[in-house]
Amino acid sequence: MRPLRSDEGMQREWIDGSATAEVAEQFIKPNDRLDSFQRLEIYNQQYWWRLLGNFAEDFRGLRAVLGDAQFDRLAVAYLHDYGSTSWTLRNLGSQLERFVRERPEFTAPHTSLVIDMVRVEWARTIAFDEAEKLPLLPEEIRDIPPQSLRLGLQPYLVLLELRHPVDKLLGKLKRQGEIETASLSNAVSSGRPRRRGRLTARPQTKPIYLAVHRQNFSVYYKRLEAEAYRLLCAVRGGVPLEHACVVACEATIDSPEVIACKMKSWFAEWMSFGWLTKPA
Amino acid sequence: MPSSRFNAFTDYGIGIGLRIPHYQHILEKKPVVDWFEIISENYMVDAGRPLHVLDQILEQYRVVQHGVSLYFGNADRPNRDHLRKLKRLVKRTGTPWLSDHLCWGSVDGRYTHDLLPMPYTWEAVETTAANIREVRDFLEVPLAVENVSSYAEFHMSEMSEWEFLNEVVERADCGILLDVNNIYVSSKNHGFDPQMYIDAVPADRVAQIHVAGHSKFEKYILDTHDHPVLDSVWKLYARAIARVGRTATLLEWDDRIPSFDDVHREALKASHFLPHEAVAA
Numbered sequence: 195m196r197p198l199r200s201d202e203g204m205q206r207e208w209i210d211g212s213a214t215a216e217v218a219e220q221f222i223k224p225n226d227r228l229d230s231f232q233r234l235e236i237y238n239q240q241y242w243w244r245l246l247g248n249f250a251e252d253f254r255g256l257r258a259v260l261g262d263a264q265f266d267r268l269a270v271a272y273l274h275d276y277g278s279t280s281w282t283l284r285n286l287g288s289q290l291e292r293f294v295r296e297r298p299e300f301t302a303p304h305t306s307l308v309i310d311m312v313r314v315e316w317a318r319t320i321a322f323d324e325a326e327k328l329p330l331l332p333e334e335i336r337d338i339p340p341q342s343l344r345l346g347l348q349p350y351l352v353l354l355e356l357r358h359p360v361d362k363l364l365g366k367l368k369r370q371g372e373i374e375t376a377s378l379s380n381a382v383s384s385g386r387p388r389r390r391g392r393l394t395a396r397p398q399t400k401p402i403y404l405a406v407h408r409q410n411f412s413v414y415y416k417r418l419e420a421e422a423y424r425l426l427c428a429v430r431g432g433v434p435l436e437h438a439c440v441v442a443c444e445a446t447i448d449s450p451e452v453i454a455c456k457m458k459s460w461f462a463e464w465m466s467f468g469w470l471t472k473p474a
Numbered sequence: 475m476p477s478s479r480f481n482a483f484t485d486y487g488i489g490i491g492l493r494i495p496h497y498q499h500i501l502e503k504k505p506v507v508d509w510f511e512i513i514s515e516n517y518m519v520d521a522g523r524p525l526h527v528l529d530q531i532l533e534q535y536r537v538v539q540h541g542v543s544l545y546f547g548n549a550d551r552p553n554r555d556h557l558r559k560l561k562r563l564v565k566r567t568g569t570p571w572l573s574d575h576l577c578w579g580s581v582d583g584r585y586t587h588d589l590l591p592m593p594y595t596w597e598a599v600e601t602t603a604a605n606i607r608e609v610r611d612f613l614e615v616p617l618a619v620e621n622v623s624s625y626a627e628f629h630m631s632e633m634s635e636w637e638f639l640n641e642v643v644e645r646a647d648c649g650i651l652l653d654v655n656n657i658y659v660s661s662k663n664h665g666f667d668p669q670m671y672i673d674a675v676p677a678d679r680v681a682q683i684h685v686a687g688h689s690k691f692e693k694y695i696l697d698t699h700d701h702p703v704l705d706s707v708w709k710l711y712a713r714a715i716a717r718v719g720r721t722a723t724l725l726e727w728d729d730r731i732p733s734f735d736d737v738h739r740e741a742l743k744a745s746h747f748l749p750h751e752a753v754a755a
Contacts, residue, residue: 222629225664233627240588245587278584350521
């Protein structure tokens with residue numbers, strides 16, 4: 195389905211340069227009110243409005259970063275190149291990060307922030323309904339020596355290294371939405387709708403390590419220390435636990451005693467979250 | 475038909491669609507509802523909130539599955555991965571029958587997420603019936619095929635829509651989900667008599683009926699499921715009931731969804747047209 199015109203009508207020229215109306219007349223019957231082009235146009239419009247609506251719903255933060263006009267241009271270009279290949283609209287944004295990296299002209303000058311935002315918003319989709327395994331119990335690993343102990347992580351847990359505080363931006367967006375909802379319920383009609391503020395953030399000097407996960411069926415963000423992030427990545431990579439701890443702390447400035455204390459605390463927290471599982 | 479092999483010999487009354495805005499109300503207030511229809515695709519996930527809510531609903535209510543992406547009319551055979559996920563859900567819900575649409579919607583691996591009208595040709599009859607048989611054999615539940623609203627017709631069609639529907643369900647030996655709102659919408663868009671459609675369907679294959687609202691534009695009607703049911707549609711419903719008898723009836727309201735009570739109240743209007751029998755409030 196080719197994108198709509200700027201006035202939201204169907205393209206008047208077919209892919210081979212002929213008139214779309216002539217192509218439509220070949221297989222669609224007109225009726226007494228609509229010609230063949232107009233009847234086909236209904237489906238063309240419904241397709242784009244449906245997908246763009248779904249896309250905007252899944253990437254609200256991205257829309258707030260780019261603004262409506264640039265977001266719409268990006269969405270149309272993305273959906274044209276990476277249209278839906280799944281029976282479910284849930285996967286519509288699965289290739290968006292790839293597209294943004296391939297075609298930075300659609301997101302300039304915000305490309306760096308956009309990439310981080312897209313990664314977090316796609317991670318939300320994963321965290322919301324990805325599979326869940328039985329959480330690991332302490333007694334299941336008690337007798338396994340750490341040099342040979344391998345662990346797994348929940349499939350719904352996404353680990354991200356970011357340059358921008360996207361979790362904070364999305365929190366701000368959520369609060370804006372709550373304020374708008376509250377004000378709409380009490381507002382006297384004043385004509386022009388309020389313009390939403392754009393989201394913006396500079397890249398941080400140090401990376402931000404973020405876990406996007408699910409707890410009690412809601413999606414949460416949790417910032418991680420660098421060592422914790424590297425440890426979880428190593429665990430996910432199938433590295434035995436003892437070696438994973440060594441790898442995670444190679445660049446740490448903390449003393450061994452402080453790191454040991456932190457690790458004990460991290461593992462207790464991850465077990466309470468149910469993040470740890472038996473290896474795949 | 476009130477009870478047939480196409481609805482697993484059940485006797486379901488008036489139901490409504492299970493929709494997110496009503497979750498909290500249903501789980502907290504536990505209203506009396508004869509049955510809920512779920513959109514299969516919303517629950518064909520691996521875990522998370524959708525399944526958690528569904529499991530709570532299943533503890534209290536009867537649920538029937540309705541799909542939007544089997545695309546029986548596709549030129550390709552049904553997607554096996556899709557069918558496996560769907561069958562997992564069928565086992566979870568215990569749905570007595572499963573419905574989806576008489577349409578196509580994907581080609582060469584690209585999905586439109588729409589219910590596209592069929593060309594009513596003999597070739598399409600055979601392909602569609604074969605796909606339905608394959609899906610039914612895989613899922614091992616009775617299937618009902620729903621007529622769609624449409625906004626275009628094809629020069630290549632060799633028969634009317636109702637003739638096409640009849641040929642398909644006969645060859646597939648499946649049931650019909652008769653959507654009287656879709657019949658009304660299509661009749662206005664294509665200029666046929668909707669009563670002729672109602673009178674032509676094989677009554678013994680009607681497993682379920684849909685009613686819904688729609689939106690009128692200057693030159694066509696769009697099946698939007700965001701309004702109360704029009705009187706003209708209720709009249710078609712009455713004609714259908716007179717032909718097929720008391721049949722499981724479902725009100726579809728999928729956009730600009732009002733409160734649960736408003737939707738349920740609208741659905742229960744169907745009881746005015748049903749043969750006299752105690753109906754759950």
